[in-house]
Amino acid sequence: MxxxxxxxxxxxxxxxxxxxxxxxxxxxxxxxxxxxxxxxxxxxxxxxxxxxxxxxxxxxxxxxxxxxxxxxxxxxxxxxxxxxxxxxxxxxxxxxTEAAFWFTPPAPHVRQPLRWKQFLITLLVIFPSTNLVPWLTGMALPALKGSLLLHLINDACVVALVVWLWMPIVTRLFAGWLKKA
Structure with missing residues (x-):
């Protein structure tokens, strides 16, 4: 299977x-x-x-x-x-097989980044995604405005962007800063 x-x-x-x-x-x-x-x-x-x-x-x-x-x-x-x-x-x-483990160190001796740094990095990708995606889908799918289906499409797009695009890029870019105490 x-x-x-x-x-x-x-x-x-x-x-x-x-x-x-x-x-x-x-x-x-x-x-x-x-x-x-x-x-x-x-x-x-x-x-x-x-x-x-x-x-x-x-x-x-x-x-x-x-x-x-x-x-x-x-x-x-x-x-x-x-x-x-x-x-x-x-x-x-x-x-x-977890969907995401951006901040989980892959080795036991590697320290996890501080929570406030995790918060800022996550906010850095979530805020623009949750504002840009609804704006774009609202323009592309005006007939669905305010519908549950459009909310589902927006949420799916945001999650996909965050999981497969933004978090891998941002955590790589800020890796040095995330490791510092």
Whole structure:
């Protein structure tokens, strides 16, 4: 049976800081290949803080079957084999099926951002989305004005924009600020 909810692959790699350049080059090679696999919805790289060596790669797929298509592929196995000598703790992967975990650290030793920072980042994407989407749908669908159906369409558009577009972009842009105490 095919799972319809999107799934996320969280990959954690421990490296020595001096290997960062080699690892970045490897990411530049593997990421476009992963993006070509069916169901690939996007990826984010969370680079380590200064002096740290823990890298986290978050890759989203539309179904569990498509995620497995990538993780169990011979192509991924060969690419991971290339970088394995640099990985201090191996290729650690975890599959998450939650709809969103923007502020949940992918590794237990990574501190979650302060609540007020989470609030500001969330407000940064929710406020413009909840004002712009109804304005646009109101212009595009004037016959539905004030209807429950239009509210549903607005809510669905806002949630989709926040989950798949704005939060991944904003959390990546503000990653350094979110990590600071």
């Amino acid at each position: 095919t799972q319809q909810k999107h799934v996320t692959l969280v990959i954690t790699h421990a490296l020595k800081p001096q290997d960062a350049g080699t690892y970045e080059a490897w990411l530049g090679k593997i990421m476009p290949i992963a993006a070509q696999y069916p169901g690939h919805l996007g990826a984010n790289v969370i680079r380590p803080a200064d002096g740290q060596g823990m890298w986290n790669i978050i890759i989203r797929f539309d179904t569990l079957e498509h995620l497995y298509g990538w993780t169990q592929s011979e192509t991924r196995r060969q690419l991971v084999d290339e970088i394995t000598p640099l990985l201090g703790e191996g290729d650690h992967t975890e599959i998450r």
